[in-house]
Amino acid sequence: DQQVKQNSPSLSVQEGRISILNCDYTNSMFDYFLWYKKYPAEGPTFLISISSIKDKNEDGRFTVFLNKSAKHLSLHIVPSQPGDSAVYFCAASVGGNQFYFGTGTSLTVIP
Amino acid sequence: EAGVAQSPRYKIIEKRQSVAFWCNPISGHATLYWYQQILGQGPKLLIQFQNNGVVDDSQLPKDRFSAERLKGVDSTLKIQPAKLEDSAVYLCASSLTGLPEQYFGPGTRLTVT
Numbered sequence: 001d002q003q004v005k006q007n008s009p010s011l012s013v014q015e016g017r018i019s020i021l022n023c024d025y026t027n028s029m030f031d032y033f034l035w036y037k038k039y040p041a042e043g044p045t046f047l048i049s050i051s052s053i054k055d056k057n058e059d060g061r062f063t064v065f066l067n068k069s070a071k072h073l074s075l076h077i078v079p080s081q082p083g084d085s086a087v088y089f090c091a092a093s094v095g096g097n098q099f100y101f102g103t104g105t106s107l108t109v110i111p
Numbered sequence: 112e113a114g115v116a117q118s119p120r121y122k123i124i125e126k127r128q129s130v131a132f133w134c135n136p137i138s139g140h141a142t143l144y145w146y147q148q149i150l151g152q153g154p155k156l157l158i159q160f161q162n163n164g165v166v167d168d169s170q171l172p173k174d175r176f177s178a179e180r181l182k183g184v185d186s187t188l189k190i191q192p193a194k195l196e197d198s199a200v201y202l203c204a205s206s207l208t209g210l211p212e213q214y215f216g217p218g219t220r221l222t223v224t
Contacts, residue, residue: 004153034211041217043115043202043204043215043216046212049212089153091153093211096209096210096211097159097167098169099144101146101153101154102153103152103153104153
């Protein structure tokens with residue numbers, strides 16, 4: 001039972017444009033959401049997070065949006081840079097426990 | 112600040128053999144996690160420790176997998192006996208108490224032949 005889904009396995013974006021990565025979830029008990037970035041042969045690196053009491057969180061070029069009614073979150077990267085090319089995972093948790101990860105979206109930023 | 116350390120980085124074993132992975136979390140991080148990431152999938156939480164106590168092991172196949180965190184610092188994950196479907200990257204992560212942001216190690220890639 002996949003509680004966190006990333007339906008786009010891959011995404012290609014031109015350098016300087018916006019990248020939008022999407023994530024859907026099914027469990028309404030999730031109260032914290034995170035995005036991780038992963039390069040080959042490395043562990044995931046924490047990128048940005050959002051609590052369920054908020055609908056937006058920004059950190060530099062990265063913004064996460066949460067739509068609780070739709071059980072949907074998205075990560076916006078503006079402007080996209082070649083160094084952003086990586087696999088992005090969204091994750092969700094209940095009370096800081098029971099972490100569930102999506103299957104990842106591979107982002108390629110074309111110079 | 113040193114990151115999460117894991118060893119070995121790679122391991123190849125035959126099915127029915129045993130294997131153990133080691134993890135040293137970031138200093139001061141009381142919460143430690145073990146994940147299994149099968150190729151093409153996201154990480155799946157196997158077990159979560161708070162200090163040396165188990166918080167969640169609901170997805171740990173307890174007939175063959177075991178984990179311990181003696182003294183609330185280092186941790187080991189063991190598989191005995193291994194099956195072909197255990198081939199995966201095993202990731203260790205740690206976090207500060209009360210904060211869900213986790214810091215991952217580089218992982219151990221296990222191949223079972």
